[in-house]
Amino acid sequence: MSIDPRAHYAASHEYARPEGDMLVIGISDHAQAELGDIVFVELPQEGKAIGKGQTFGTVESVKAASDLYMPVGGKVTAVNTALQADPALVNREPYEGGWMIKILPSDKKELDQLLDAKSYGATIGEE
Amino acid sequence: MNTTQEPLIFELSGEGRVGCALPKSDVPHYQLPAGLERDALDLPQVDELTVVRHYSRLSQKNYSIDTNFYPLGSCTMKYNPKVNETAAGLPGWRLSHPLAGEKYSQGSLELIYKLQASLAEIGGFKAVSLQPAAGAHGEFSGVLMIRKYLLDRGEAKRTKMLIPDSAHGTNPASCAMAGFETQTIPSGPDGNIDMKALKAALDDRVAGIMITNPNTLGLFEKKIEKIAAMVHKAGGLVYGDGANMNALVGVFKPGEAGIDVMHFNLHKTFSTPHGGGGPGAGMIAAGKTLAPYLPGPVAVKNRGQYGLQMPDRSIGRVKSFLGNFGVLVRAYAYILMQGKDGLRRIAENSVLNANYLKASLEHAYVVKYPHTCMHEFVAMGDVAPGIHTLDIAKRLIDYGFHPPTIYFPLIVPEALMIEPTETESKETLDAFVEAMLAIAREAVEQPQLLHDAPVTTPVGRLDEVQAARYPVLRYKA
């Protein structure tokens, strides 16, 4: 199971990866594997402000559905529209083509409350 | 089973064809409203015989109770007596109108009244409403009744409903629709509700508990009366999910054991057909506390005349008109045929059949909660490395049996939930056991047979990912 070393992780398996002033948000490789073949991703409107821990969307497989929680609060600046046509991107490349939203964080310090790659790896039983 | 590919009805269409002879108009033609006339209507155009062959062939692509043993856990797929269909098809019911007025509907109202009374007697309840159209509809009605009762008592803070992890799947969604949040209560090692966890959950925010009894492990909640007393003492109410009532008719009256409100699925216990998904009927019964809150109207009898009435504090109407009346006729016919003694025989034989299957299979399929079961039990399908419950289920199809309920309840991994019902003979049960044991051997010796199954059906395993990712939900030419 791959873990992006540049990203920070929430216990609910969302990652936030700094990219300039922005954060790229998606779900970890572990999370996509648990869900199985992803059939649909519902994402918020660009420009929407969402607080840390609040839901920003849902991800669905055939037999399961999960809410997506903001690992860090902020304003949505970009939405990965490619997931509409090809939701399996989240399965194939969760950290690259399968990213979900980009946000401008309202408080960058919230990033420190997340797990780093190593600690996250430990929580899912990987080193 | 018909395995030839059947075209869609649209693909059988030919311009100008009609499948029904209609009368000619005997009145003048009147202009349709200006500007609202419809242009295209792309419906199929087929002759009557084409319609008959098409749907007859489609029907042959189904397993059904009439053609196959159907041991679906918690679904009670018992024989649906043919006389029920004759009874429900009587013109006196079929051609009666719900708004004809009480004076002109004495027959229908009498049937509703008498069915209400019979079900109240069977369940040990004070009053019954036949309005809900399905089990989940009954649940929704029941939790709305609890909500309104609590509001009447000024207890708006009670918003928490407790649901054991062995309860039926619809319970949480029904609670959410009625504005409750849910808290899961775990099962103990014996498969009954964990009493310690229940006690800890009983605070002043508890509205009640929803208990499926027997639960989805097929086990009777032995402490049901104690649980009810504890919940009542904490200020909550007890909802009974009666989907598994087939184990208890004539054996146990839930209304006498502290259950305040309960639904029965007439399409399970009382033999009305499932129709490929419905219609069902989810009648709801209540004890004296909640009887005034039942959805209405309900049938009443005054001086020999039948009428309709809204209960005093009714939650209101949950459906237009009077429940799924045609289903009610079938259930009433069934109760009349069974009579006072027949009902108990149903429970006895369904429980006997389930325990017989369990005893015959448990050496090959692990039963996680091995205690004497009621009308169903839960085995596990991971009988060999790399073999899952889904593989067992699909292979059973090749043996001519409908698979049991799979992957439910969630508390048993690789669950195979088996409910034979009382209407199956020992010979059928033995044939099913033989197939299950053969599959368990194949799982070890020829696992590919299981992975490739089914091979005897019109289609093989279907691509559900594709269906959900790129949905095609209607025909396009």
Place this chain on the structure above:
Amino acid sequence: MPFIPNTDADRKAMLSTIGVDSVEELFSDIPEKRRFPELKLPEGLSEPELLKELEKMSAKNLTADRAAWFLGAGAYNHFVPSVVPALASRGEFLTAYTPYQPEVSQGTLQSIFEYQSMAAELLGMAVVNASHYDGATALAEAIIMALKNDPGRTEILLPCDMHPEFKEVVATYLAAHQAVINEYSGSPSTAPVSSKTACLVASYPTFSGEIYPLEDGARLAHDAGALFIVQADPLLCAILKSPGAQGADIVTAEGQCLGNSMNFGGPYLGMMGATATFMRKIPGRIVGETKDKEGKRGYVLTLSAREQHIRREKAVSNICSNQGLVMLQACIYMAAMGKNGMKTVAGLCHDKAHYAAEQIGLIPGYKIRTRTFFKEFLVSTPVPAETIFDRLAKRKVVPGLPLSRYDAARPNELLVCVTEMNTRAEIDSLVQLLKEVAQ
């Protein structure tokens, strides 16, 4: 012991396999003092006794085969072609469960797909689900969809002139929602929508039969950011523009009129369709087309992540069992009627209703109150409508619904329904009797 095959000998052998001595032993988990209570019910009946009893009871109803029938108001006396019950009552359809195992349920699944396709065409929607309990609960669930669509909006706008039982069901379903139900009169295009409105609901036609064009109402709702929900008569859609073509976001309908008997009010067919936007938000079961490993076309239940068994308390609805067999009847009805038959039936209803209204309108003291209608219209009567009902029922004519049954303040109004089942002679006799009763 009807319907139980096993004999005492079978039971004895089975008990020995289980390792217990008696069936009673299997029930030892049940508290002893509660076990095997006496049931105060009669002895069981044989099949002929049962049928005799029920025939006798059912004969106490006044039925549409024994009177000229002009009563509708949500339950309609249309013709049900023989093929419909003959095919739908085949045991393979009748006694199958929900098609969770697609390989052995292609009959049910393909039929649902065909129903979805025909109903979607009729209503003008991208997607139609596999049924609700009835038209009223379908409408209630559509309104809940609108509330969930934008949690900031809490107002529901219903037409005053909507079936009273539909209004009651909507109110029950919304009991636990922070929603305000307001009513508007007249055309949906004049409804008082605001930034708080979650949905504007229109009836097509209204309870008293009035048909309002929908396009302006749709525009009004959309300009205010609200959804436009239409509760329609599906048969009317065969000859008049569909709600979808006029801008509806969600359409609900009572589908009993499509090949189902009146059955004293149930089981009926709740229809719901929506635009593609709401494909994954619509409640209920939906069937989709796909392929098996060998590329063979097949059908499965799909988009299940919306439903209660997966999404639990976050599901879009708790609906599980639906009205499958009634939906199958509607499916076979639409297939047998087809494009031409549907248009013919709808046209017959329209023309006969207009003939009846014309004739009734000529009787002194009666006034037709509905301006634009399909098969049902409201009549002001010179004497109480309930009196008319009783007097005409004695003459084997059921003249319509006295509105006083829902609203005591409206004693002199009769809702008259005319379908393809009513002959000109029946209509003429209704007119004659209305004339007599007024004198």
